[in-house]
Amino acid sequence: MNIILLGPPGAGKGTQAKILERKYGMIQLSTGDMLRAAVAAGTPLGRKVKELMDSGGLVSDDIMISLIGERISQPDCARGCILDGFPRTTAQAEALDKMLAERGLKIDHVIEMKVDEDALVKRITGRYTCAKCGEGYHDEFKRPKKEGVCDVCGSTEFVRRPDDNPETVKARLAAYREQTAPILPFYREKGILRTVDGMASMEEVSRQIEAVLNGN
Numbered sequence: 001m002n003i004i005l006l007g008p009p010g011a012g013k014g015t016q017a018k019i020l021e022r023k024y025g026m027i028q029l030s031t032g033d034m035l036r037a038a039v040a041a042g043t044p045l046g047r048k049v050k051e052l053m054d055s056g057g058l059v060s061d062d063i064m065i066s067l068i069g070e071r072i073s074q075p076d077c078a079r080g081c082i083l084d085g086f087p088r089t090t091a092q093a094e095a096l097d098k099m100l101a102e103r104g105l106k107i108d109h110v111i112e113m114k115v116d117e118d119a120l121v122k123r124i125t126g127r128y129t130c131a132k133c134g135e136g137y138h139d140e141f142k143r144p145k146k147e148g149v150c151d152v153c154g155s156t157e158f159v160r161r162p163d164d165n166p167e168t169v170k171a172r173l174a175a176y177r178e179q180t181a182p183i184l185p186f187y188r189e190k191g192i193l194r195t196v197d198g199m200a201s202m203e204e205v206s207r208q209i210e211a212v213l214n215g216n
């Protein structure tokens, strides 16, 4: 089964993708994570996209389509994938359909995570992750049980994304509104789009997503 989690930055796509990955053994394909890895490694791709990512704009469709195309053709993706952060434009959505069809695959469900935009800035600017295991935390909503120590792996190092600052978040929300939200009708017409309440608790959102996957 291949699914797309669609929603603005901070909607909880990454969190839910990780839950699904753990529970069902599906593979999370986060284009944001792939790009951040390229930036951290200083590859030519990373050097090319860094400034754009820091400003909250979208990386070109050509780059993104070839990046996901390479990843999707790897054997582990046959277990089913959860696309998190891709597609973000109509051109990407159309290219994805084509790439999957060439491999005899398709998107089974597109899950829109609906959230209140005002809450997003607060959600995003307070978030950080463990530098070692990637567990997510939040200044207000999810602090480690012991201050400064990761609940999962005990590490004391944490990182914040450079694009999780108020100005960049506003640009990222605008990019979602103007370039990504317009792809919703594309999936609605195919009859595979379902909406969940991204403002609910993490557990409740997870239940709503599972209900969609189970065809309820």
Ligand code: AMP
Binding pocket: 009, 031, 032, 033, 035, 052, 053, 056, 057, 058, 059, 060, 064, 084, 085, 086, 087, 088, 092, 163, 172
């Ligand atoms: P994310 O982690 O999904 O919020 O992505 C972080 C940043 O990576 C975005 O603000 C974009 O600059 C870039 N990015 C990630 N995925 C895509 C995509 N599918 N198309 C264009 N840019 C992307």
